[in-house]
Amino acid sequence: VARAVGAVAPRMPQAPECPEGDWAWVVLLASVVTQGLTLGFPTCIGIFFTELQREFQASNSETSWFPSILTAMLHAGATVMLGGVLASLGMVAGSFSCTLGQLYLTAGFITGLGMCFSFQSSITVLGFYFTRWRVLANALASAGVSLGIMLWPLLSRYLLENLGWRGSFLIFGGVLLHCCVCGAILRPRHLAFDVLRHNVGYRVYTLGVVWMIMGFPLPHVFLVPYAIWHGVDEHRAALLISIIGFSNIFLRPMAGLVAGRRDFASHRKYLFSLAALLNGLTNLVCAASADFRVLVGYCLVYSVSMSGVGALLFQVLMDVVPMDRFSSALGLFTVLESVSILISPPLAGLLLDTTSNFSYVFYMSSFFLISAALFMGGSFWALGKMERQGPRAELEGAVTEAAPEQGLTMEDTDGPKKQLRMEIICKLLQNLKPGKEPISRPGLPLSGPGEAQALVTEFQETESQDAKEQVLANLANFAYDPSNYQYLRQLQVLDLFLDALSEENETLVEFAIATAFLALNPSMGSSGG
Incomplete structure (x- = not known):
């Protein structure tokens, strides 16, 4: 891989x-x-x-x-x-x-x-x-x-x-x-x-x-x-x-x-x-x-x-x-x-x-x-x-809790970039439906949680925006298999999602949200993959 x-x-x-x-x-x-x-x-x-x-x-x-x-x-x-x-x-x-x-x-x-x-x-x-x-x-x-x-x-x-x-x-x-x-x-x-x-x-x-x-x-x-x-x-x-x-x-x-x-x-x-x-x-x-x-x-x-x-x-x-x-x-x-x-x-x-x-x-x-x-x-x-059978509401609750911690609220007036990030979050949460492919960049197949763990470590260590996008795309591809749900939960992809929100790259934010959403909604994998 x-x-x-x-x-x-x-x-x-x-x-x-x-x-x-x-x-x-x-x-x-x-x-x-x-x-x-x-x-x-x-x-x-x-x-x-x-x-x-x-x-x-x-x-x-x-x-x-x-x-x-x-x-x-x-x-x-x-x-x-x-x-x-x-x-x-x-x-x-x-x-x-x-x-x-x-x-x-x-x-x-x-x-x-x-x-x-x-x-x-x-x-x-x-x-x-x-x-x-x-x-x-x-x-x-x-x-x-x-x-x-x-x-x-x-x-x-x-x-x-x-x-x-x-x-x-x-x-x-x-x-x-x-x-x-x-x-x-x-x-x-x-x-x-x-x-x-x-x-x-x-x-x-x-x-x-x-x-x-x-x-x-x-x-x-x-x-x-x-x-x-x-x-x-x-x-x-x-x-x-x-x-x-x-x-x-x-x-x-x-x-x-x-x-x-x-x-x-x-x-x-x-x-x-x-x-x-x-x-x-x-x-x-x-x-x-x-x-x-x-x-x-x-x-x-x-x-x-x-x-x-x-x-x-x-x-x-x-x-x-x-x-x-x-x-x-x-x-x-x-x-x-x-x-x-x-x-x-x-x-x-x-x-x-x-x-x-x-x-x-x-x-x-x-x-x-x-x-x-x-x-x-x-x-x-x-x-x-x-x-x-896990509910979709779990991610929405996680995003709602995480947004104030990151200063990503609609009331926050500290610059237009944070406002834009929150709009991206809302848009993706509204448009991510079962059966719709949310990832535009192809992800490589992963054989197991060990490779996913290696990619998580890689995301945290690399400075390359392109590399981070590819890592998240690979993780999203991994998430399309419902049997991998528990692994992505344990790999703390929501932490990657929050890390990505601090970046200036809007595409990176999109990948992070989509990956986190899939990790918390295994039902999408069976119909969207």
Whole structure:
């Protein structure tokens, strides 16, 4: 888009599709490795579950707190390099633990805290290096989780048999230091937190995911103990988690490519809800039989739905929150998500101790996943219907409120130019009718809110009047798709409208008003585009 805009308006600076060119793909590789080391790591803890129970003479619910604390701390962080050091120190100290309490503090809390520093920065930075290929970049980065899910259990089983759990934790400490190398590569841009402005879509998504996470991690923690409990060999049981990880290496990029198509851009949140629904239904199969062949089939089918959830989890968040707010939104999102991750495994362990039946753990997982999917899908549909029926009066009220603040009232006698601007406003508000094309300059198509956000930033930074006109024309073209209504609201096009009123260019004012009007009147897009 940046190159195309440059062809139409030579004076317009390029939008930051990949601000550092090829380096963006190096950043992506670092993000893949970081996510494999951090998010992939907790999936191997199930292999140590039985060994830790035997070592510390603990119940299922007591032992479940270790992976729970570790996974819950996997968010809300600051820097990758500091995180790598903390994660490494936690695992090394954990290898010397004499009680479960010491293990909670070291390998659970300290390692989890270090991983949270590494993980969040690796996710946030992608949004600033990628625009056009952001969906694919997120999917490829999440494939790092799949790589970790595949390799960590294999390494864990090998180390446990040869070095014991204490020696394994020492080796893990060295492996996690590689996060420091990834941190040196990332060189993040603009990671300062802005003030979070809540919106309904963000609240719905956060609540749905927080509820979903109560069930989502349970198969990773309990699948191996479940298989061993029913007589499956320990090596074959550990292989089940690796099957899930290996399958996701290929499935997540494929899911990202499909979801990244322009045809699906406005439906990604529904695809995410569908993936969560299928994930919950799949867990019912696992609860029905513990035969190894059935479990292998379960892992393959489970991988399909898991790849959809993993590839879209953060992309949908980027869709409902503008990129300049993403860091803050991600922080709150992951903190709330961590509460669910902290509670879920111990709750499932307590259920297992009470019933002595692993099937109830998978029923519990299915309940949370299915109910969350239905809630998110239904809520997003209702919000979309409300937005499509939004009243035209909203813009008129916004203009009425904004005009006195800018001195743009009919009573204002401070020069004829302000009077002329107010006349333009009134004329456009009267003449903008559904079915009438208000933009005389052709706008270039935008593939998503990321490119729209880049153009908003460009409008604010450029001094070229022609460039500003083209930006507003592009945004107006973007506004003709009713599904983009919420994005333009979040991009604060009314602020651009007010900025344009301070210019001397009447055409610029016209473009700004038309764009703002379309943003607040999605019904025009369906009939005017």
